[in-house]
Amino acid sequence: MTDQGLTHAALPPSLIGRTVLPSDARYPQVRHGFAHRGAPAAVIFPESARETAAALAYARARGAVVSVRSGGHGLSGRSTNDGGVVVDVSRLDGVTVLDRARRLVRIGAGARWGKVAQDLAAHGLAVSSGDSGDVGVGGLVTAGGMGWFARRDGLTIDRVTAVELVLADGTFVRADAEHHPDLLWAVLGAGGYFGIVTAVELEASEAGEVVFANLVFDAGDAAPLVEEWGAVLAAAPRELTSLLTLRPAAPGRPAVAHVAAVYAGDRPDSAERVLTPLLGLGPLLHQEAVLAPYQALVPVSGAPHHGRGLGVTRSGLLDRLSAHTARALAEGLASGQVLMGQLRSLGGAVNDIDESATAYSHRVQNFQLLSATAPERERFLDAHWARLAPEVNGMYLSFDTRRSPEVLAEAFPEPALSRLRALKARYDPENVFGHDFPLR
Ligand SMILES: Cc1cc2nc3c(=O)[nH]c(=O)nc-3n(C[C@H](O)[C@H](O)[C@H](O)COP(=O)(O)OP(=O)(O)OC[C@H]3O[C@@H](n4cnc5c(N)ncnc54)[C@H](O)[C@@H]3O)c2cc1C
Known part of the structure; x- marks a missing residue:
């Protein structure tokens, strides 16, 4: 039309x-x-x-x-x-505490995670969502949710107990463990293919202050830095979750590695013990660590969208962070053709969940990798990604701009993909949802 x-x-x-x-x-x-x-x-x-x-x-x-x-x-x-x-659905943005003792909350799908964090803080609660307060509940909770407490609390979808959605035929359903459990399974990882989620219920965590560290390193020699970051995270307690962002050299500054790390606890001595190994990753250009309430980590900007985003991206999951991956990432950045490399720590509670529990079924990997560049450099990104591919094991659809069929197979390895296709035929046979990246 x-x-x-x-x-x-x-x-x-x-x-x-x-x-x-x-x-x-x-x-x-x-x-x-x-x-x-x-x-x-x-x-x-x-x-x-x-x-x-x-x-x-x-x-x-x-x-x-x-x-x-x-x-x-x-x-x-x-x-x-x-x-x-x-x-x-951005006007469906209510946040309600249903049962404080059970930490059960109900969140409108149109809320931004920053607002959720602010509203729940008033009740001493928090939900691990992502690194951005501007991301919406509906898109993240239908995909995964790799947040600042991922290694302690799991993915956001791991906390969801019920979803409410409008199906393709206009029916309004609530999916939980007793009602439409197959639909709940599908929504927790592939929800964008099944309907319009209007609200979700989740089990939140007790909120307190957390230690948030920001470290910036000269990444002229990025490979050992990346490898060491992986080793520190692999040995760290679950309270530590970290995001490593690499950017190539630019006029007036060297290549940099920005390590953001959250220690999900308020004891400065414990935080210091866990964070100190990160200080030795390379030549430090800047360091700060603050004790802050969770909601301070995910402010909402509310700025209108312009459609320019991150350019083109590739995303993959890694079981471990090898010397090969670290070298390939460093070379991509040094070439000047890859404009950003980003690694997130996973593992911990994310991998406590059985792989068949949610449509997002990657439960053995320990890192999420993203590489990005400008659209006109996409062929360089493809060559860079081909070098990384041998160690990539599956992918998180939310961080990748590709829409080719093999991407779906990586995002939803069998038997998840076949199960999703069978459910799609039942709940959305005319492919109303996710039309631009067909599941069928
Ligand atoms: C700056 C930035 C930071 C990010 N950080 C993180 C992070 O830390 N952790 C993480 O896990 N992810 C992160 N992401 C990825 C993010 O989770 C996904 O891009 C997510 O889809 C965005 O949700 P949204 O509601 O804002 O998106 P939208 O653009 O509104 O939606 C994206 C897609 O999600 C589906 N969808 C959205 N709303 C609904 C709904 N109500 N019902 C059913 N389907 C729906 C649709 O398919 C839609 O096309 C980040 C993305 C960006 C751009």
């Missing part, structure tokens, strides 16, 4: 006042995502599950392509399109 002539008068009454059309002043602020530019015919902002179903029915009746958006930070998942309808 290309519906550029759509007018407010043509909308069903329940969606008037909820819809932004290309002729509206707000349209430039809502048309794009973080990583993708778009020109949708309409962006609809439902304020309830019922309105979400109405928006979907409206789009389907017009034969429109449907994109689902929560926080708009999708890299692989496209939450905008050209000429279709975007159902943007």
